[in-house]
Amino acid sequence: APVFWEERYSARVSENNAAGALVLRVRASDADWGENARVRYRLLEGRVRGAAVSSYVSVQAETG
Numbered sequence: 001a002p003v004f005w006e007e008r009y010s011a012r013v014s015e016n017n018a019a020g021a022l023v024l025r026v027r028a029s030d031a032d033w034g035e036n037a038r039v040r041y042r043l044l045e046g047r048v049r050g051a052a053v054s055s056y057v058s059v060q061a062e063t064g
Contacts, residue, residue, distance in 0.1 A: 002028040002039045023057065026064040039064075 004026065011024035030037045041064045046053045 002030045004028045028064065 005028065006026070009024060009026050013023055017023070026041065028039045028041075030039055040061045041059050042061060043053055043057065043059050048056060
């Protein structure tokens with residue numbers, strides 16, 4: 001299974017960030033070989049004040 005480099009990640013987000021601003025980078029690695037070692041990232045959908053989390057932030061699937 002993939003292992004994250006940090007046990008816990010957290011970030012403070014300034015109000016009115018520009019679209020596309022980097023907020024936080026997470027890293028994980030997998031000890032498998034080749035395609036099985038590939039790690040992809042995604043957000044679990046949730047809601048913040050009634051709006052979808054994805055309307056506030058996005059994740060680059062390949063880089064975290």
